[in-house]
Amino acid sequence: MPSQTRYDLFIDGAWRKPTSGKWTEIRNPATGDVVGEAAKGQEQDVNAAVEAASKAFPAWRDTPASKRADALYKLRDLVARDKETLARTITSEMGKPLKEAQGEVDFAISLLRFAAENTRRLQGEIIPGERPGEKILIDRIPHGVVGAIAAWNFPLALCARKIAPAVAAGNTIVLKPHELTPLSGLALAKLVEEAGIPAGVINIVTGDGPEVGVPIVAHPDTKLITMTGSTPAGKKIMAAAAEHLKEVRLELGGKAPFIVMDDADLDKAVEAAVMARFGNAGQVCTSNERTYVHEAVYDRFAEKLREKIKALNVGDPMDPKTDMGPKVSEDELKKVHEIVEKAVSQGAKLEIGGQRLKGGIYDKGSFYAPTLLTGVTHEMDIARNEVFGPVLSLMKVRDFDEALKRANDCRYGLSAYLFTKDLATILRMTRELNFGEVYVNREGGEEPQGFHHGYGESGLGGEDGQHGLEAYVDTKTIYLNA
Structure with a gap:
């Protein structure tokens, strides 16, 4: 990856300058060299991203599952095409050996593929009612705007792990990569743009936790919060989300x-x-x-x-x-x-x-x-x-x-x-x-295709597989009579 690559924020399908007018240098932990710059987002940028995601949601919700799958397959193909470049980006900003970074890209590809394959497997139920001719329908519906926060240790895979099931289920998303390793997520945003995924469906806002993470969690229009990170940070997010009684999925520490x-x-x-x-x-x-x-x-x-x-x-x-x-x-x-x-x-x-x-x-x-x-x-x-x-x-x-x-x-x-x-x-x-x-x-x-989840202070909910995908939908019960 060339040094001094400067990324803006990816909001509503376009690259926007941060309202702060500032960028953060990202350094290679193996050499100390600057390998890129990421925009320093603020609450105003988060608000713009959530507004774009909210605006895009109705059309994306109503997009047939097969079309949402096609979009994810296209994104998967682009990630596979750029595997070596993405792996080098991961290594340059995070420091893991290149062979491990290549494995991380493969995992991201697999996550996108699984989500694409399963867009039509988010199935409802039909239950006999108590009244003559009545049917009780249990429908699966997307939450709306998902707020996502990724950790620094798998900077590409964790972004894919949030994005893939969210958009497969018909949600839109505002995602914050970790401030130490934002370049992989921003490189993924470029591929989202190339894939032709509709504007506002996927938004990437970089910056620090207080300036970007907190506003994402606190915004009244983010309906589901999914976060991978430390246990102390997860507890703060859960407390902040409680004000609006949001659903929270936390993948935290381990021992x-x-x-x-x-x-x-x-x-x-x-x-x-x-x-x-x-x-x-x-x-x-x-x-x-x-x-x-x-x-x-x-x-x-x-x-x-x-x-x-x-x-x-x-x-x-x-x-x-x-x-x-x-x-x-x-x-x-x-x-x-x-x-x-x-x-x-x-x-x-x-x-x-x-x-x-x-x-x-x-x-x-x-x-x-x-x-x-x-x-x-x-x-x-x-x-x-x-x-x-x-x-x-x-x-x-x-x-x-x-x-x-x-x-x-x-x-x-x-x-x-x-x-x-x-x-x-x-x-x-x-x-x-x-x-x-x-x-x-x-x-x-x-x-x-498994289910990555823990107990106690390791978090709430889980990621991956059918169980992880179903976290990105809610249920609606309909008592249907003629």
Whole structure:
């Protein structure tokens, strides 16, 4: 992506200057270079976007589902066409390795495809009435204007995850990409324009949370709020939406337990544990945050794990040989380092990493070393609070009972992992492990036809699949008589 690319706001099918007259520089976290500028939106811009979305809604609502599907298929084809350019944009603004960014684009394509395929599967019901000849119809209708807020860790996929089901269901949308990584969402807006999707159906307003996010949530004409981000931010959004009793869908933080039993395939488990912790530099809500290993295989697992972590190649995210890139920003790097220091002060043993990397390319970016902590106890802060960085906490458990107890003693409930060959253990997990999404004998990574959701402080509602799509419609009950 060329440096100094300046984006305006995408409102009502056109590119508009921000009312602030200001743009924010977006820097590459690997090099510190400016890779683009995004408009600094304000409440007036949000108001204009919501007005455009409201105006476009009746016609889009009444557009046949097949035509809405055609629009999404066209957008999907354009994203596929520009896969390499979009992947490089993701890497340049967010820092994830290019091969992971390419995977993110593939996921965005899959999300658009699923939504397009299912526009005609939002079906109603017909129920016999109590009066002669009466039918009770349960219709599925779009909400109206959807307000969407995306996180920075998957800057393209999270925008697609909001846009695709919203417009498939007949809504219009005003979306705010994260202020750290807005360029991927704006690149998607260019493809929305090229796809010929009607003006006002999809609007992209960039800017900070207080200036853009808060007005989106507070606007009386946004009927559904969908947000991916931190738990503290989600709580604020829910409180703000309460004034108008809006429906809110929140995909928030996680503290995924990674449970390895004594009968597990250790090579497969180690591979998955590393992928689930150090992929995207640990900046994933489904990351392996707590690794619980049965005492009978703990030493062997730990040895294999050390070797795997030490072999990780941290460097230029554009290099295909790179396994892990930088943290997204200096502030995020400092947060992770403070968490590691606190863990060590509480008695954890630092075996690998535990510091920012220095020298050469590392001096230009926000690189943190892949880190392994052992001797972690469940009472330590690092075992209870989300790290969101490349730090693996390894803990020994006596049996599955202890693993379950430790895993469930958590305010989060998004994702979990289990490695075992025992069917009885797996069946018990389905009843007793309190997480909305569990990966059994595999690494993480949700599918567009699944349902990505959590319990507790991991959020409300969910994303993806038929259940996620149905969140974007409301119901209307009609007692039909001649």
